[in-house]
Amino acid sequence: MGWLRFVALLVVTLVIYSPVGAAPTGSVVVAQGVDPTTLDPMNHQETPAANLARNIFDTLLERDQELKIQPALATEMPKLVAPTTWEFKLRAGVKFHNGEPLDAEAVKFSLERLVDPKLKLRGATPFAPLSHVEIVDPLTVRIHTKAPWPILDTLMSGTGAAILPPKYYKDKDMAFVAKNPVGSGPFKFARWVKDDRIELEANEQYWRGAPRIKKLVFRPIPDDAVRVAALQNGEIDVAVNIPPHLATIIANHPKLFLSTAPSVRTIQLMYYTHQYDAQHKLVGPYAGPVADRRVRLAINHAVDVDEIIKSVLDGKGVRVATMLTDRHFGFDPQLKPIKQDLTRTKQLLAEAGFPGGVDMVLNGPQGRYVRDKEVAEAIAGQLTKAGIRTTLRVFEWGNYLN
Missing domain, CATH: 3.40.190.10 (Periplasmic binding protein-like II)
Known part of the structure; x- marks a missing residue:
């Protein structure tokens, strides 16, 4: 899925560079996730x-x-x-x-x-x-x-x-x-x-x-609500990744300005299929369930992306078929996203040797992307209902990346 990018600013008049001879003054505080x-x-x-x-x-x-x-x-x-x-x-x-x-x-x-x-x-x-x-x-x-x-x-x-x-x-x-x-x-x-x-x-x-x-x-400031509150209270001047459900609060605030633009950020599930050593060299295939293409397809068919966009992102996302949006070179509008099909999920799991379902771990960050934790929670819930019993683990960004 892709989504709109929201940036909120406390109303201040800024010029990037000073007039000749004028010394810099004041400060600007920017909150990232x-x-x-x-x-x-x-x-x-x-x-x-x-x-x-x-x-x-x-x-x-x-x-x-x-x-x-x-x-x-x-x-x-x-x-x-x-x-x-x-x-x-x-x-x-x-x-x-x-x-x-x-x-x-x-x-x-x-x-x-x-x-x-x-x-x-x-x-x-x-x-x-x-x-x-x-x-x-x-x-x-x-x-x-x-x-x-x-x-x-x-x-x-x-x-x-x-x-x-x-x-x-x-x-x-x-x-x-x-x-x-x-x-x-x-x-x-x-x-x-x-x-x-x-x-x-x-x-x-x-x-x-x-x-x-x-x-x-x-x-x-990883927590969305805390980041927005800091903006409202004047503790910060700029906040990025404003969650859609809080955008109206900012837009209606007399001293805040909300900027909205289409984003090329896409969020996708990434499957662990190969193992690497500490130097990032390939060791060999991963022996877990997602090494089987049928299990990966079963997961894809189990997720209702449209519902996540509606309920978690307040309708501010756009579903895409690949990691490319219509603003990327190479985007192909002929490719269509996979639709949720729980019958197909059950069939694929059975073919892969998991007729009673399968256990899975989903790792995700908090604060890095728009409502990243909440999106992961929704996906974990949908997968579990489809027989893919999912344990969600959320990490601070640095720990997640490493």
């Missing part, structure tokens, strides 16, 4: 960490308000100088928060770090076509790919391709930089109180001009 697992922009694939990275780091390219790709640290869009070579020109005079210059050496170090197989960074997979970076001069680099890669510009606009200060990151171990990031973005890292807050301070030397806000704070 969870704490990031890391502040290393290359070692994750999670939105809460990316939201922090977008404020701490810069990228060669970026998307504007209309989602069009534009130059950022690059002075212009890259040139394809060969089928597998892209040339980028860099801005002069940009410095990292620690004073290191942002130059061709920094770009080479950063992108080659991202795809270094020894580091096994979680964000590396989408960048697999990247081969190496060539330094042409201090402000010119050429990115070489293993084969023609037409979406390189798209990947270079994401925070996974953040540019890092090479001397700082070369000298520190992975655990340290995960908690002590240094970038060139509009805000500098100040401190991280785990599961309480992450504080950022304005980078007054930012190449685009100092931010108007002096302090930016990110707080994890």
